[in-house]
Amino acid sequence: xxxxxxxxLKGTLDMLILKIVALGxxxxxxxxxxxxxISRDFFQLQQGSxxxxxxxxxxxxxxxxxxxxxxxxxxxxxxxxxSKGRKKLEAEVQNWERLTDAVSLILRTAE
Amino acid sequence: xxxxxxxxLKGTLDMLILKIVALGxxxxxxxxxxxxxISRDFFQLQQGSxxxxxxxxxxxxxxxxxxxxxxxxxxxxxxxxxSKGRKKLEAEVQNWERLTDAVSLILRTAE
DNA sequence: AGAGTATAGGTAGAACTTCGAGGTATAACG
DNA sequence: CGTTATACCTCGAAGTTCTACCTATACTCT
Numbered sequence: 001x002x003x004x005x006x007x008x009l010k011g012t013l014d015m016l017i018l019k020i021v022a023l024g025x026x027x028x029x030x031x032x033x034x035x036x037x038i039s040r041d042f043f044q045l046q047q048g049s050x051x052x053x054x055x056x057x058x059x060x061x062x063x064x065x066x067x068x069x070x071x072x073x074x075x076x077x078x079x080x081x082x083s084k085g086r087k088k089l090e091a092e093v094q095n096w097e098r099l100t101d102a103v104s105l106i107l108r109t110a111e
Numbered sequence: 112x113x114x115x116x117x118x119x120l121k122g123t124l125d126m127l128i129l130k131i132v133a134l135g136x137x138x139x140x141x142x143x144x145x146x147x148x149i150s151r152d153f154f155q156l157q158q159g160s161x162x163x164x165x166x167x168x169x170x171x172x173x174x175x176x177x178x179x180x181x182x183x184x185x186x187x188x189x190x191x192x193x194s195k196g197r198k199k200l201e202a203e204v205q206n207w208e209r210l211t212d213a214v215s216l217i218l219r220t221a222e
Numbered sequence: 223a224g225a226g227t228a229t230a231g232g233t234a235g236a237a238c239t240t241c242g243a244g245g246t247a248t249a250a251c252g
Numbered sequence: 253c254g255t256t257a258t259a260c261c262t263c264g265a266a267g268t269t270c271t272a273c274c275t276a277t278a279c280t281c282t
Contacts, residue, residue: 023222042213102153
């Protein structure tokens with residue numbers, strides 16, 4: 001991620017990836033594109049962040065992977081959410097909302 | 112921070128500390144209490160996170176420190192924002208807002 | 223007087239994440 | 253045939269936060 005972005009990205013990456021995968025089976029390279037596209041270029045996911053994250057999520061049983069052909073006729077590793085991943089996503093979204101609420105409380109505090 | 116919290120805290124701690132200090136000179140121990148109080152116990156800042164963060168911010172010239180007596184009659188290191196710290200806080204708040212907007216775009220995407 | 227708790231400061235090492243920089247390989251295009 | 257886009261990957265550096273510890277003073281309770 002670009003420096004300014006990465007400062008704040010920490011901790012949200014897994015949630016964002018799980019969310020994109022929740023929209024339907026998709027391969028790694030396309031996940032980065034989707035995230036960049038939907039966030040209107042705010043997030044620019046580097047491959048050095050993407051692939052380790054995907055492996056992490058797969059190792060933890062949150063994602064299932066399968067090799068298939070992409071739309072462009074090439075091999076791609078397609079990821080889908082496991083039920084564990086779906087629960088994790090729900091929990092992370094809830095936690096994200098509680099976090100932003102808590103941060104708002106502090107930022108809006110005027111002495 | 113409690114495990115669940117810390118996952119998402121990354122990157123926000125400096126901003127929160129700067130914001131609390133912006134409300135008026137305050138010593139380290141009291142910063143942690145204020146943050147916990149205002150966030151309604153969502154954030155429980157550990158000393159092992161607090162003090163290194165304060166030293167970091169001081170080293171970067173964002174905070175100025177001065178030893179004074181606390182309300183309870185003890186020595187405390189009081190922190191205040193430098194002008195550089197004030198600018199940094201503004202920038203971090205702006206960036207935080209852009210981040211939450213970008214995350215919202217992704218979380219609200221329904222395929 | 224002594225014990226315990228809250229206040230106030232701090233450090234060291236581990237764990238984890240992300241990034242930057244590199245590598246491999248195929249397909250498509252000029 | 254060279255370049256660009258796609259698609260996968262790894263490694264090491266850098267940074268942050270946490271856990272676990274340490275010191276010391278003030279206050280409260282017995």
